[in-house]
Amino acid sequence: MGNYDIVILGGGPAGVQSALSARNSWPGKTIALIRKDEVPMFPCGIPYVFHTLKSVDENILPDTALEKSGVKIIVGEVSGRSGKILHLADDREVGFDRLVLAFGSLPETLPIEGSENESIYTVGKSYEYLKRFRKAIDDSDDILIIGGGYIGVEIADELSRARRLVTIVEMMPSLLPNTMDPEFGDTAEEELEKQGCKVVTGIKVEKITGDGKTIGAELEDGNRIDADIVIIAAGYRPNVEMAKKMWVAADPEYGVLVDEYLRTSAPDIYAAGDCVASRNSFTGEYTKAMLASTAMAQGRLAGSNLYGINVFKTFNGTLSSFSTKVGDTALAVTGLTETQAREMDIGYFVGQTDTVDHHPSCLPGARKIRTKLVFARKTHHLLGAQISGGDSVGELINMLSVMIQNKMTDMEIDTLQFGTHPLLTPSPLGYSVINAAVNGILKWYHK
Amino acid sequence: MGNYDIVILGGGPAGVQSALSARNSWPGKTIALIRKDEVPMFPCGIPYVFHTLKSVDENILPDTALEKSGVKIIVGEVSGRSGKILHLADDREVGFDRLVLAFGSLPETLPIEGSENESIYTVGKSYEYLKRFRKAIDDSDDILIIGGGYIGVEIADELSRARRLVTIVEMMPSLLPNTMDPEFGDTAEEELEKQGCKVVTGIKVEKITGDGKTIGAELEDGNRIDADIVIIAAGYRPNVEMAKKMWVAADPEYGVLVDEYLRTSAPDIYAAGDCVASRNSFTGEYTKAMLASTAMAQGRLAGSNLYGINVFKTFNGTLSSFSTKVGDTALAVTGLTETQAREMDIGYFVGQTDTVDHHPSCLPGARKIRTKLVFARKTHHLLGAQISGGDSVGELINMLSVMIQNKMTDMEIDTLQFGTHPLLTPSPLGYSVINAAVNGILKWYHK
Numbered sequence: 001m002g003n004y005d006i007v008i009l010g011g012g013p014a015g016v017q018s019a020l021s022a023r024n025s026w027p028g029k030t031i032a033l034i035r036k037d038e039v040p041m042f043p044c045g046i047p048y049v050f051h052t053l054k055s056v057d058e059n060i061l062p063d064t065a066l067e068k069s070g071v072k073i074i075v076g077e078v079s080g081r082s083g084k085i086l087h088l089a090d091d092r093e094v095g096f097d098r099l100v101l102a103f104g105s106l107p108e109t110l111p112i113e114g115s116e117n118e119s120i121y122t123v124g125k126s127y128e129y130l131k132r133f134r135k136a137i138d139d140s141d142d143i144l145i146i147g148g149g150y151i152g153v154e155i156a157d158e159l160s161r162a163r164r165l166v167t168i169v170e171m172m173p174s175l176l177p178n179t180m181d182p183e184f185g186d187t188a189e190e191e192l193e194k195q196g197c198k199v200v201t202g203i204k205v206e207k208i209t210g211d212g213k214t215i216g217a218e219l220e221d222g223n224r225i226d227a228d229i230v231i232i233a234a235g236y237r238p239n240v241e242m243a244k245k246m247w248v249a250a251d252p253e254y255g256v257l258v259d260e261y262l263r264t265s266a267p268d269i270y271a272a273g274d275c276v277a278s279r280n281s282f283t284g285e286y287t288k289a290m291l292a293s294t295a296m297a298q299g300r301l302a303g304s305n306l307y308g309i310n311v312f313k314t315f316n317g318t319l320s321s322f323s324t325k326v327g328d329t330a331l332a333v334t335g336l337t338e339t340q341a342r343e344m345d346i347g348y349f350v351g352q353t354d355t356v357d358h359h360p361s362c363l364p365g366a367r368k369i370r371t372k373l374v375f376a377r378k379t380h381h382l383l384g385a386q387i388s389g390g391d392s393v394g395e396l397i398n399m400l401s402v403m404i405q406n407k408m409t410d411m412e413i414d415t416l417q418f419g420t421h422p423l424l425t426p427s428p429l430g431y432s433v434i435n436a437a438v439n440g441i442l443k444w445y446h447k
Numbered sequence: 448m449g450n451y452d453i454v455i456l457g458g459g460p461a462g463v464q465s466a467l468s469a470r471n472s473w474p475g476k477t478i479a480l481i482r483k484d485e486v487p488m489f490p491c492g493i494p495y496v497f498h499t500l501k502s503v504d505e506n507i508l509p510d511t512a513l514e515k516s517g518v519k520i521i522v523g524e525v526s527g528r529s530g531k532i533l534h535l536a537d538d539r540e541v542g543f544d545r546l547v548l549a550f551g552s553l554p555e556t557l558p559i560e561g562s563e564n565e566s567i568y569t570v571g572k573s574y575e576y577l578k579r580f581r582k583a584i585d586d587s588d589d590i591l592i593i594g595g596g597y598i599g600v601e602i603a604d605e606l607s608r609a610r611r612l613v614t615i616v617e618m619m620p621s622l623l624p625n626t627m628d629p630e631f632g633d634t635a636e637e638e639l640e641k642q643g644c645k646v647v648t649g650i651k652v653e654k655i656t657g658d659g660k661t662i663g664a665e666l667e668d669g670n671r672i673d674a675d676i677v678i679i680a681a682g683y684r685p686n687v688e689m690a691k692k693m694w695v696a697a698d699p700e701y702g703v704l705v706d707e708y709l710r711t712s713a714p715d716i717y718a719a720g721d722c723v724a725s726r727n728s729f730t731g732e733y734t735k736a737m738l739a740s741t742a743m744a745q746g747r748l749a750g751s752n753l754y755g756i757n758v759f760k761t762f763n764g765t766l767s768s769f770s771t772k773v774g775d776t777a778l779a780v781t782g783l784t785e786t787q788a789r790e791m792d793i794g795y796f797v798g799q800t801d802t803v804d805h806h807p808s809c810l811p812g813a814r815k816i817r818t819k820l821v822f823a824r825k826t827h828h829l830l831g832a833q834i835s836g837g838d839s840v841g842e843l844i845n846m847l848s849v850m851i852q853n854k855m856t857d858m859e860i861d862t863l864q865f866g867t868h869p870l871l872t873p874s875p876l877g878y879s880v881i882n883a884a885v886n887g888i889l890k891w892y893h894k
Contacts, residue, residue, distance in 0.1 A: 013875050020876070024889055045807050045869050058809050065876065292875035293864040300861060300881075313862055321866035330871055360492050362505050392842045394871025399846035405863055406853040414747060415760055416852055417740040419768035422492050424777055424841025428460050428739035429467070429512065434747075442471055 003095035004032040006306060007086065008071075009078055009246075010102030011035025012043060012125070014273025014295035016066060018100040021303025023069040029307075032072040034086065034094060039127040044292055046123060047154035049130055050137055051162035056130045078103075080245050084268070098268050098306040101246055101256060102299065105236035105274035105290055110146065114208030119215050120230045123151050136229055141165060144217055144227035146205050148175040150324050152233030153188050157326045160195035167198040167225055169217065174201055178288070179322060180386055181337045181372065187388050191327030200225075236290055238275045251277045254286040260314035262302040270306065272298035281317030282336060282383065283344055293321040293401075321401040323394045332397035335384030335404045338374055347377030351410065351440020357390050359420070359427030369393070369426065371436040373400075373410075375444075380409040387432070392425070400433065410444075413437040450542035451479040453753060454533065455518075456525055456693075457549030458482025459490060459572070461720025461742035463513060465547040468750025470516040476754075479519040481533065481541060486574040491739055493570060494601035496577055497584055498609035503577045525550075527692050531715070545715050545753040548693055548703060549746070552683035552721035552737055557593065561655030566662050567677045570598050583676055588612060591664055591674035593652050595622040597771050599680030600635050604773045607642035614645040614672055616664065621648055625735070626769060627833055628784045628819065634835050638774030647672075683737055685722045698724045701733040707761035709749040717753065719745035728764030729783060729830065730791055740768040740848075768848040770841045779844035782831030782851045785821055794824030798857065798887020804837050806867070806874030816840070816873065818883040820847075820857075822891075827856040834879070839872070847880065857891075860884040 006029050008019045019033050045059040053059055066073060077089040086094045107122035109115055121133050137143065143159055145152045148170025156168040170177065174185030175192075189199045204220045208230060216226040238255030249257045249265035254277035262270045273295035280287045301313050323332035341348040351373045358366035369389030376383050385400035387393045403413060414437050420428045453476050455466045466480050492506040500506055513520060524536040533541045554569035556562055568580050584590065590606055592599045595617025603615040617624065621632030622639075636646045651667045655677060663673040685702030696704045696712035701724035709717045720742035727734045748760050770779035788795040798820045805813035816836030823830050832847035834840045850860060861884050867875045 016876055024885060042807055042869070042874065044867065044875070048810070048869055052810065053807065059807055061876075291866070293866045296867075296875045296878070296881075297862065297864045312858060315862075319864045321864050323866045323868040323871050325868065325870045330868075332866060332871075334866065360489055360500065360506055363495070363499065391871055392839055394866075394868055395839045395843040395846060398865045398872075399842060399849055401864060401866065402846055402849050402853070406849070406855070408853070411759060415744065415762075417744045417766045417768050417848060418845050419738070419740045419770045419779060419781065419841070419848065420491065420743075421770040421772065421777075421841055422489070422495055423772045424770050424838055425845075427489065428491070428743045429463055429508075431743070434743075438471060 004072065005029035005097045006031045006100070007094055007096035008033040008100045008102060009086070010104055010273065010275070011037060011040045012102065012104050012273060013292055014104070014299045015100070015102035016061070017296050017299025018102055018272050018303045019071045020065060020069055021300045022100070022306055023071060025304040026307055030072070031070070032074055032094060033066060034074045034076060034078055036075070036077050037126050038075050041125055041127055041130065043125055046125060046130065047151060047158050050134055050155065050158050052158060056127060056134055060127070078245070081247055099270070100302050100306070101248065101264065101269065101271040101275055102273045103239050103242040103275050105238050107232070108234040108237050110205070110232050110234055112205060112207050115232065117208055117210065117215055117230070119228070120208065120232060122232050123155070140228035142227040143167070143229055143231065144169070144225055145231045145233055146217065147233035147235070148172070148177065148201065149233060149235060150176060150179055150322070152231070153192070153326055154324060155231060155233065156192055156197050157195070160192060160197040163196070167200065167227070168192065169200045169203065169205055169219070169225065171204040172201065175199065176331070180331065180333050181339050184331055184386050184388055187329060188326045188331060191329050195327055235288065236274060238277070243275065251286065254288070260316065261305045261309045262298055262315055270302040272302040278318040281319050282346065284317065287318050287320070289318050289320045291318070291320060291322050294318045319401060319404060321397060323397050325391070329388055330391050330393035331388045332393045333384070333386045334397050334401040335382070336374055337384055337386060338372070341374055341383060346383070348374050348383060349377055349440055349444050350374055351436045351438070351443065353432055353435040353439055355426045355430040355432050355435065357392055357426055359422050359430065363422060365423070369432050371432040373436045373440055375410050375440050380411065382408055382410070382413065396432070410437045410441050414441065451519065452476035452544045453478045453547070454541055454543035455480040455547045455549060456533070457551055457720065458484060458487040459549065459551050459720060460739055461551070461746045462547070462549035463508070464743050464746025465549055465719050465750040466518045467512060467516055468747045469547070469753055470518065472751040473754055477519070478517070479521055479541060480513060481521045481523060481525055483522070483524050484573050485522050488572055488574055488577065490572055493572060493577065494598060494605050497581055497602065497605050499605060503574060503581055507574070525692070528694055546717070547749050547753070548695065548711065548716065548718040548722055549720045550686050550689040550722050552685050554679070555681040555684050557652070557679055557681055559652060559654050562679070564655055564657065564662050564677070566675070567655065567679060569679045570602070587675035589674040590614070590676055590678065591616070591672055592678045592680055593664065594680035594682070595619070595624065595648065596680060596682060597623060597626055597769070600639070600773055601771055602678060602680065603639055603644050604642070607639060607644040610643070614647065614674070615639065616647045616650065616652055616666070616672065618651040619648065622646065623778070627778065627780050628786050631778055631833050631835055634776060635773045635778060638776050642774055682735065683721060685724070690722065698733065701735070707763065708752045708756045709745055709762055717749040719749040725765040728766050729793065731764065734765050734767070736765050736767045738765070738767060738769050741765045766848060766851060768844060770844050776835055777838050777840035778835045779840045780831070780833045781844050781848040782829070783821055784831055784833060785819070788821055788830060793830065795821050795830060796824055796887055796891050797821055798883045798885070798890065800879055800882040800886055802873045802877045802879050802882065804839055804873055806869050806877065810869060816879055818879040820883045820887055822857050822887050827858065829855050829857070829860065843880070857884045857888050861888065
């Protein structure tokens with residue numbers, strides 16, 4: 001099958017990014033990318049293959065960039081490694097000098113009775129599976145989604161917009177419980193309900209019952225929700241079985257262990273993306289957050305550290321930068337939420353503001369925007385931000401993310417210059433980020 | 448008329464921001480704001496009072512925040528100062544302990560023959576003037592705008608969207624010549640032309656001729672453009688006459704001289720906004736850029752430095768962060784353009800990318816987005832950024848502005864974590880800012 005200087009194992013975003021960064025950093029090297037699927041998917045596009053995208057085919061991650069970069073694409077299933085040779089299930093072999101593991105994650109299942117019913121789908125990522133999944137949804141009337149994290153919420157939103165009958169059940173008291181504070185989860189709930197979606201929170205599913213045709217969820221309060229199809233959106237787990245086959249050290253729950261240069265326990269083998277046991281950038285503790293923002297940074301760093309580490313190119317933990325859209329409202333978060341700061345016992349104070357994203361606010365298209373900032377109590381550094389509002393929230397959160405990564409304080413934010421425009425942003429006097437910072441400063445300094 | 452601890456002279460954004468920051472910083476002090484106009488306007492909303500806003504009344508800057516903060520509003524014309532007393536034209540007097548000058552700027556006129564014709568309007572900022580101005584435009588058929596800076600372009604856009612017959616003339620070869628590089632000015636031109644606006648660039652207006660009813664501009668090539676109304680959008684100049692009346696040192700062209708704490712030459716008198724002789728944050732030279740982003744930063748700093756300067760709260764020069772929208776395209780810039788870097792003889796290299804602001808790019812609402820970054824040749828610091836695309840550009844430019852203000856380099860940008868979402872941002876693999884930075888890095892390191 002041939003030998004390559006650099007081999008990437010995995011065709012998702014982390015794999016592709018690792019390959020492209022390797023190409024940019026090491027122009028003379030030969031590079032191959034091995035993936036299971038003939039046709040790879042945009043993972044973040046998956047919730048939108050059920051309605052907004054006309055078909056699963058519209059969600060294909062194109063190979064253009066890899067091909068332009070002269071990266072050889074090998075489709076096949078890797079079954080093991082001996083030394084610097086990867087063994088494929090069909091007996092092919094691929095030799096490498098440097099290897100990047102980017103084999104990703106698998107959907108979690110629910111450890112409850114009845115979860116093997118054939119009308120239950122998890123949110124898998126392969127093209128063929130998603131085609132079957134979409135067909136099954138198209139053929140169903142009542143749809144039940146178990147799990148109110150962002151994948152569950154995005155699919156509930158997508159199917160509600162298609163005017164399907166959807167119920168979503170989350171055991172925690174609000175939606176997006178691991179991602180955003182309750183008031184933002186409640187905004188997601190309102191948006192879903194506006195579209196006719198039924199939202200049930202604060203209650204656990206005890207078991208799933210029923211035959212192949214109609215199934216249902218029995219809740220812990222004794223109630224029952226019937227459906228034609230059940231979607232389990234209970235998060236993802238790193239593909240640790242692959243870690244074993246690759247002979248690299250891994251935590252069974254969090255995935256492949258890496259250092260700050262993305263090096264694994266095995267020489268010349270790096271890892272990036274969902275398969276990595278990433279640590280929270282504030283606490284250094286393992287995190288279950290699996291986000292494109294993390295995978296991309298890791299891919300860029302792994303690719304550029306392959307031959308000779310760059311002391312400057314280190315991964316310093318997952319910041320958890322993330323955005324989504326529910327109904328007509330965009331929601332976004334970066335860094336720590338108030339809930340997380342409290343649970344981690346990090347001293348904090350909050351600054352918040354509600355404003356409008358056009359000025360004067362009577363301009364057509366103006367939308368309310370809510371900003372919540374979490375600052376470190378003693379040092380005043382920005383620890384986290386959450387926003388809800390119009391579509392500009394998607395880039396606004398990245399500005400806040402840049403602030404956290406530059407270790408900015410409330411007072412430093414207050415001295416920055418921000419551009420504003422009537423049709424594009426809040427008013428200069430009402431600029432959301434400044435006013436939320438000032439709100440925090442005032443609470444803290446004048447109390 | 449009474450004495451106040453803090454008096455603000457001027458009711459525009461810089462004045463209001465100074466008053467609000469003074470209130471936040473010095474809760475026990477009495478504060479008054481003196482302004483000429485009974486009814487103040489949002490300056491950046493002015494281009495939109497001709498069509499998008501139903502009337503000039505919709506552009507009123509509300510007094511709510513000042514009133515809530517207990518700031519006394521005094522309407523009157525200040526005619527002079529002796530010691531710590533301001534004299535008003537109607538013989539009232541207002542005493543102060545600290546004074547902030549925020550008396551702003553006045554529209555430039557054109558030093559050409561015929562520019563006093565009564566059918567010529569400059570873009571003034573007072574409520575009564577704007578009501579007359581809107582009426583004159585409503586009563587005209589052919590509209591000629593002289594000056595293709597952002598105010599001229601925004602008014603041309605506004606009136607073209609209202610399906611009016613508009614011609615805009617700019618003497619430089621492309622629109623927005625002092626603000627953005629030619630390729631972005633050309634985008635503005637295309638957007639205006641798409642809406643039926645006639646754009647004439649690279650040619651000077653020699654003189655304005657005609658009677659009260661129909662007037663016209665004679666161009667240097669001998670051609671003539673007839674119109675019912677001529678709008679001169681030739682920029683603004685600081686109100687230096689007021690600086691004289693206030694006995695503070697001022698440059699006749701650039702305005703009131705201040706130090707980094709916004710202190711003028713007179714003790715206990717500060718200044719903020721368009722009336723200040725601001726310096727470019729890179730070169731330290733005076734700049735004519737008059738932007739809300741500068742005025743707001745200065746207002747916040749002046750207000751908080753009034754009683755005891757805060758060594759941390761310094762104004763370090765105008766960054767020129769700015770965004771606008773022409774037709775369906777948003778345009779934005781922060782820091783230096785390529786043209787400016789070349790003119791200032793600053794060594795630079797450019798990184799650029801074209802991408803799409805949704806992913807997959809077939810998603811409804813997806814828009815092309817062009818990003819151009821200018822980096823310092825030797826130190827690799829980000830010096831400037833320009834973007835065109837959908838509405839998210841308005842906040843994206845502020846992220847880039849935060850990067851510049853944190854003195855980030857190309858390689859540092861490449862290691863950042865950015866959140867992405869199919870409906871809100873480019874794809875993780877095609878994230879605009881990263882890919883433009885990488886484009887610059889590749890050009891520079893591998894050449």
